[in-house]
Amino acid sequence: MNNKSLAEENYLPNNLANKKEFSLKSFFLQWEWLLILILFLVFIINSILSPYFLDANSLLGATSTFLDKAFIVFPMALIMIMRDIDISVGSTVALSGVVMATVYNSFGFPMEIAILVCLAVGALCGLINGLLIVKFKELSAVIVTLGTMILFRGIAYIILEDQASGNFPDWFNYFGWGTAGNIPFILIAFIIVAIVFTLLLHKTTFGRNVYAIGSNPTASRFSGVSVDKIRVIVFVLAGVMAAVTAIFLASRMGSTRPNVASGYELEVITMAALGGISTVGGKGRMLGTILAVFIIGFLQYGLGLINIPSQTLLIIIGALLILAVATPKLKLPKFLLRK
Template identity: 55%
Template sequence: MPKRKELITGRKSFSFKRFFLQWEWLLVLAFIAVNIFDAAISPYFLDMNNILSSTMNFLDNAFIVLPMVFVIMLGEIDISVGSTVALSAVVMGVFYDKFHTPMWLAVLICLAVGALCGLFNGMIIVKFKEIAPMIVTLSTMTMYRGIAQIIIRDQSGGNFAPWFKFLSWGYLGSIPFILVVFAVAAVIFGLLLHKTNFGRRVYAIGNNEIASLYSGIQIGRIKLIIYTLTGFMSGVAALFLSSRMGSTRSDMATGYELNAIAMVVLGGVNIMGGRGRMIGAIIAVFIIGFLKYGLGLINMSSQVVLIVIGLLLAVSVALPNIKKSGGKQRKTEEA
């Protein structure tokens, strides 16, 4: 009877097995395992203050993850985000140091530069549909980083206003300010993806772009908004990273694109588009963040950290495909 009802309504009946086998529950188990690992190598990790303060070391990268979910949900990719962070931060530092711009105005310039970089990516991708987004953003990744190097060369900017340090090192009560801001941003992006028409259209485009086009969805407009938003959030990441470092350099945020993509894919967002949830990407942020923090506690080299992240990325891509192929094989045998 339940199967007949499913065929009529198009909805699957609730199943505890199906519910607890969702990818997000596997991520929760992975998150618990990472925390057990960190607690095992450091007796001080389980202190709540240490856990909260450790988020200051990786949440600046996490701001890029939120819009990257939308990009990958489209079935596309943006690998220029790290360079956008660097260019936004360098321009902010130059305006503050050399042109003596007020700090609040330099912050707005940083956000504007990030948004403009994202807008430029979106315009090229929408205008020249025959060029893959990876090629476009690979080109702009090199271009943005090159512009940052021309502006500041091998020097560094800094000497920011004292209040600017509060962004990455400040607390609201006992909770780091950056964690509060990220939580608010995560809720906003989660609601945008799952509770609005805009989010539903993103899912539709990721599942079938041609069908979405004939359904009247303004694909170009949605892509332009998403890439601009990605650039803007890269500017936000630039603010927090500059605050944490206390300076700006042209080589900052190197590898941020790999980290962001790894977190999104590990979070269960299908690299081909159309499937995934924001909560999975958010959990993945803390899995990779705490894992890197734990490996740092035992002075693990950065190369090993990259290998571990690469393995996580490979596993997160392979497991759903293994599960899917196993399901198809069972159906074939049953037939």
């Protein structure tokens, strides 16, 4: 038997094995269907608790209040798929926003330049995280980003102390609340970013490499995947998206200060985990993450309409995080597992 026949013999069974027959049961047991059900329940419960919840204009307007942090969830999903974590994103938001305000108010640069500087600072913060993680492999991403979380927010406090900085131009302040028709600018931006990251993860070699790193980083390295380079790029993307969050947050608030975005890392990680991103790496899809963003966002909005205390919202977010982590570990009933 020649080499070609051996290659064909080895290839065909693997190729056929990768072609799974469509199963209606498996299709409806996907995590995203549970998320759709949860989102439906959130709408039902909130509409019962408040007669103002289901107003279409109010729902569209509500996205302006929670979608700013949602930009970070996309790179966070990539980071978690790679078996890493970034708990410095909230501090990156704070530092990027503070530097942007300082460049505009203290140094007198145009707002457009200040925005570019904001994005550059976010990218730099992500680059620092990525380089530290790949250079000091004995340190976990949690330890590295815990250190940079304290570092970045500390620098923000050194720059502004405990003061706020605003006085942004009117067009910038309008950007956070403005609409095209009835659709908020931030929702349009979120849709564009969601499409870009979805295509990046699911339709490119880069995305396949991210999954491979999360499944087995050692095997990926020996297979020729630039593991360190990809990890650095993903952390830089997280920094850039944190800067985008800083821009929308500063625009919506009309100012910024060093203590903004506190707790954002908890909410972003919860969104990613609830969306089905595996906490041990290698699994997860962007669709689930997007659904989780709206579940938590509209849950917060609906409970806010009936004046539920913020502490209660934290309890609910924590419970959702536990649910997201624990549910995949539960065993399904035997009748659901039968073929």
